Amino acid sequence: MGTEAPLKPDSQRRRLVEFFLGGGLLASLASFVYPVLRYLVPPAVAELGGDEVVAGRVGDLKPNSAKIFRFGSRPGILVMTAEGDYRALSATCTHLSCTVQYRNDLHEIWCACHNGLYDLGGRNVSGPPPRPLDLFEVHLRGDDIVISRKREA
């Protein structure tokens, strides 16, 4: 029957087999899991449009009104103030990313989701938004209102 001595190399051999078996199983598991994890991450979408967009034409907006335009994959808001100036800002609320709107009764930009308010310079004046809205540059090119990102100084 079995004694201590012959068992020892046997158990060593067993450990070696277990190591290869376990390692092999882990490796094959990893080779299943890794592609699945990568599959779950959506491929990056190329940002369309670049730094400039035509948001509308002169005459589209009356004083004290606004419209949403598409800037790449995100919305922007073009406001014509009561004085007749154009302002363009990011329309994504800095709180939880709802799309903001212009309130012609308040002359301010309002987010309906959580009651955030911004002034026409984009500053967050009340409610939960933690940061101001990005301000864009507005140029007129012929009849087109062209919006571009502010160049960092």
Added chain:
Amino acid sequence: MLTSLRRWLDERFGWADLTAPLREKTVPLHNLTYWYFLGGITLFLFAIQVCTGILLLLYYRPSANEAFESVQYIMTRVQFGWLVRSIHSWAANLMIFTAFCHMFSVLFLRSYRQPRELTWVTGVVLLFLAMGFGFSGYLLPWNTLAFFATKVGTEIPGQIPLIGRPVMIFLRGGEEVTGATLTRFFGFHVAVLPGITTLLILAHLALIQRLGMSVPPKVEAQWRANPAQAREMRFFPNFLLRELMAWYIALGALGALAALAPWGLGTKAEPFAPAPAGIRPEWYFLFMFQTLKLIPAKIGPLDGEIVGILIFGLAGFLWLLLPFFERGGRGRSQRWIFGAGVFALAYMASMTVYGYLAK
């Protein structure tokens, strides 16, 4: 006929042995026995969700260009389509309501205590899953309200430091809420969540079957003092028939709600339109929504919403582990848990009402 079928089954694989535990199961009988119905009603409503969900699948199309139109088609062209969808929406809300009632009844009757900790944990996870069902299903008709609810709801995990952004991109299927999000949510709603939920329901039921029904401590003490008072009812068929009556009443309420107050569809989502005034989530998210609305922009150096989200996350996690905070039979820990339950209920109820009344 039925007897011969049963005998046939019994001869082949011991049907009587298999169903023996069910026949021996009893339900304690006392003046709080009615609270035992709530879990069963929730289960019944889940079954209705599975059935109506499968019916909706026959016509629904999960893409940004077709989703809204397909739901419109179900509601206007398909015979009784409006009823099926209305029942699905109403039963979802009722199910979450009865699940909440079930949870608080378990909390206040102290049924979560040893040895039933895992029954509580699986139950709370099931409630979270039900809310996940609600959140993912809400987007599927692709209407304006759902679009912005999803935008905000997926932005919330996105605020968690470090892991937030990848989680948000995983949920949305990209940087923004688009048709890719709809497809993902459809997958979660009809495959991932039902699979996990079914397994957990089985575990939850197995635990209840294994451990038996909990007797509230006060009743238990009375019974111990006077064993002659202790009474129980056989689960099958006595309790089950009563439970079926409760289901029937729930079905009646559901049918009445679905027929008299059919669920609306709203307007098709327009990703480049402002969020409409008066937007708010489903009622079971309203207390969190209202809190996020009230939290100031900055708390110390941190953004207010991050603080709010982390507090809710932590509270949810502690809630899940609630039974493990109870030490010994009586005393301080028990009063703390009771207090936490009362506070949670009062906070959620008052914030929900506030959310409805606030502009």
